[in-house]
Amino acid sequence: MTGHALTLALVGLVVMVWPWSVLPAFLLAATERGAAKSAAYAVGYVAALAIVMVLAATLLPPGPRARATGHLVAWIELVIGIALALFVLVLWIRQRRREEVTPKWLRGLDRIGIVAAFVLGLWVPNYMLVTVAVAELTLLGLHGVEAVLVAVVWVGVATLGVVTPLLVLARSGARAAAVQQAWRTWLVEHSSAIIYVVLGLVSVVLVVKGGSAI
Template sequence: MNGVIGDVLPLAIAIAISPIAIVAAILMLFSTHAGSTSLGLLIGWVVGIVAAVTVFTVITGGVDAGQSQAGVSWVKVGLGAVLMSAGLRQWHARDRHRSAPKWMAAIDRMGFVQALGLGLALAAINPKNLLMAAAAGIAIGAAELSVADTVVVVAIYTVIAASTVAIPVVAYAVTRDRMRAPLDRAKSWLEANNAAVMSVLFLVIGAVLVGKGIGGF
């Protein structure tokens, strides 16, 4: 189990430092319905992370191990190549000006249900996060762990992946006035630097996946 945890930790970290959900959470904390919308986003984010990694874990675990090893290795190579390609594209585009997504402008008008749906979409439908969930699910499912160990690994993956959204939401609920300035600085830093950080992380994780895939042949 420890080896599988080591495999999924960098994937969980990649999701954790993805800026979109963090910036959305910070914007919601500054919105009219800060309490309900930030809670809805957090719940949707956690549920989406669990759902995505569980689906890929179940799919991978349901394939006969003897027949699936080569297939799993090819999938790892393919996912690694896609991540490396995404990292290169993001690196080359890191200095381009990009307007904020239109849904960010509507955050102030969102309620709990809309925020919940947004959290689910960002966690389970966002292509980059879905790639991470697929790689994590394949690593967990191919390891043939017991049900209890699988639950533990998925829980660790989820806690780490969701932490960067959970921490500001919880901290803001506890010390609202003191958190405004730090959250605003964090939002500015993420918007300015995250493209470069994510591109390097994608390249490293992609290379690791390709190496693990080749090693499985």
């Protein structure tokens, strides 16, 4: 159970700092009506993760029935871990000589509205990592309220990144715009490094954990 809990927690932390989920929240916060857009984006993001995880906690079989699929889950984890490692390698090879710039689709966030920001929040979660989290949640063997509570805590941790802009705006007062612009610049400049670190850690954990269980 400890291994499944560790993997679940690690995946939650990776989802929390996933650049292509967090970066839009900061970019939206820096636009006109940024607070409203960022809030709509965060609501959509939280709703997407909550629906998936709570449904997994209430509908998927826990305990022995879930562990019966452990061999298949181990293979899935191994394949995903190898795929993530290859993905990081390809990113590093392709981007090591490129100047970091904000992608065009992210620059387009300046022009979107509140409804579109909400829909974007539903769309951007890394559902491949969420799938791993769902598998680990079922293998914890929890039942009923306990499973739902773990799912809710996981969602809370995983969404800290996208709600950070709202907290910054609330606490910064007149300095909010300058703070947000500085964070936006830092995230764009370091997004690749963040991906390398967090995906590298997850790939190692999944490969070791999946390989040892096969």
